[in-house]
Amino acid sequence: MIQMTLIQIDNYGPWTVTPKPRNESDIQILQAELFADVQRQFAAKKGLVFFTRFDNMLAITNGINREDHFRIQRSIRNRFPITISMGVGTGETPYKAQKLATKALQKKGGAQSAERKETLAIDSLVDEKDSYIQIAHIDINGITETLTDNEPAFDTNFIVNKAQHYLMTKLIKKGALLFFIGGDNFMSPCNGLSPQELIDIIEKIKEEIGISHKAGIGRSNNAEDAAYLSDLGLETIREGNNNKIVHILEDETSKKII
Ligand SMILES: Nc1nc2c(ncn2[C@@H]2O[C@H](COP(=O)(O)OP(=O)(O)OP(=O)(O)O)[C@@H](O)[C@H]2O)c(=O)[nH]1
Ligand SMILES: [Mg+2]
Numbered sequence: 001m002i003q004m005t006l007i008q009i010d011n012y013g014p015w016t017v018t019p020k021p022r023n024e025s026d027i028q029i030l031q032a033e034l035f036a037d038v039q040r041q042f043a044a045k046k047g048l049v050f051f052t053r054f055d056n057m058l059a060i061t062n063g064i065n066r067e068d069h070f071r072i073q074r075s076i077r078n079r080f081p082i083t084i085s086m087g088v089g090t091g092e093t094p095y096k097a098q099k100l101a102t103k104a105l106q107k108k109g110g111a112q113s114a115e116r117k118e119t120l121a122i123d124s125l126v127d128e129k130d131s132y133i134q135i136a137h138i139d140i141n142g143i144t145e146t147l148t149d150n151e152p153a154f155d156t157n158f159i160v161n162k163a164q165h166y167l168m169t170k171l172i173k174k175g176a177l178l179f180f181i182g183g184d185n186f187m188s189p190c191n192g193l194s195p196q197e198l199i200d201i202i203e204k205i206k207e208e209i210g211i212s213h214k215a216g217i218g219r220s221n222n223a224e225d226a227a228y229l230s231d232l233g234l235e236t237i238r239e240g241n242n243n244k245i246v247h248i249l250e251d252e253t254s255k256k257i258i
Contacts, residue, residue, distance in 0.1 A: 002133050002191045003126040004097040005069065006087040006105055007038055007049070007057040010119075013112050015082060031055070034080060041072045048223035050179035050187065056111075058098055058177070060189055060223035061088065062131045066122060073118050085119040090126045093175030094189035100124065131221040132254055134191045136176075136198055137230035138167060138215040140184035141242050160184055163211045170201045187227065190217075199245050214242055219250035226254075 009015075016022055031054040039049045042059050045068055049059040061069075069086055077083045085108070089100025104123040109116030140163060147156040160180075167186060168178045174197060176190035190198070198215055206212045216233020220226040233247040 001062075001090050001092060001126045001130040002060060002094050002097050002189060003062045003064070003088065003090045003124075003131075004094060004101050004189075005042075005047075005059045005061040005064070006098065006101045007059060008085050008087075008105060008111055009034070009055045010083045010085050010117050011112055011114055012055045012082060014114075030080070030082070034076070034082075034084075037076065037079075038072060038084075041075065043224065046222040046224040048187075048227055050181070052179065058101075058179070060094075060133060060135075060226075062126050062133055063128070063222050065125060066120065069120055069122075073120060077118060083118045085116060085121070087121045087123070088125065089123040091191075093192045094177045095172065095175040098177065128221075132191065132219070133189065133221065133223055133226040134193070134217060134219050134254075135223070135226040135230045136188040136190050136193070136215045136217050136246075137227065137234050138178070138186040138188060138202075138213050139234055141212045141214055143184040159211065162209060163205070163213070166205045166209060166211075167201070167213075170204065187230070188215075195246050195248055202245050214238075214244070215246050217246060217248040219248070219254035221253035225251055 016027055035051045042049050045064045047059050047061045047064050049057050052058050073084055085105055087101040087105030089097045091097035100123040104121035108119045108121045164180050164186060171178050171188055174193045176188050176193045178186050178188045181187050202213045214237045216230040218226040218229025229249040233249050236247045237244050
């Protein structure tokens with residue numbers, strides 16, 4: 001089971017234009033600093049946050065309890081001009097977990113409600129004994145030679161975006177999520193997805209748009225270790241000159257549970 005947390009800035013839309021529109025550069029700074037801050041706090045507990053759309057972020061939070069979430073909300077309130085609400089959900093797939101997390105928060109009020117402030121809506125938390133996370137770190141093959149060093153930066157960015165869209169479209173059908181994490185890298189929390197299904201998706205995208213990917217898959221009972229193992233998996237593929245599409249690594253904690 002995977003546990004996911006939705007982190008949402010309270011009543012942010014109105015705040016960005018009250019008393020009059022704030023400078024976009026200042027809004028960008030706030031969002032980047034908030035992301036860095038919540039990442040640091042969740043990471044201290046082996047969680048992993050994806051910036052998603054910045055005003056809404058999604059995190060893998062297995063092992064992080066009610067009190068931990070509350071402390072993060074309080075710390076943000078004490079240091080930022082905004083507050084954050086959170087919803088927490090669990091599921092056999094990441095899609096289900098984030099859906100329940102979102103529903104729990106939506107029930108407590110809208111994103112632009114002036115009444116909903118620093119709400120913590122927990123649908124469910126994963127028991128330590130059921131905690132299991134599978135993450136695929138997906139990366140484009142040879143982007144530096146083919147694109148970064150040859151094409152205009154914007155065109156390369158557009159292609160990375162296109163790859164992301166194709167990956168998301170196929171992965172969501174399997175209950176897996178996909179987040180852009182920088183460069184030519186994507187991370188997919190993908191409990192329930194078989195390695196063969198991922199290989200099939202990557203091969204299909206190669207056929208459809210001519211972009212080839214590789215993926216390290218990591219499995220653990222916490223996000224930090226699952227992500228780290230997925231990084232190591234990618235390195236193993238690189239050592240073999242990208243001949244393999246997928247490489248799986250799992251630790252002792254994940255072998256007990258599927
Ligand atoms: N967020 C993140 N970004 C990375 C990571 N590794 C590389 N990058 C970024 O992605 C860019 C491309 O790196 P690579 O994927 O290693 O380069 P490549 O040319 O595609 O080479 P191969 O993937 O080995 O085929 C780098 O310049 C970094 O900006 C990572 O683990 N995480
Ligand atoms: Mg690459």
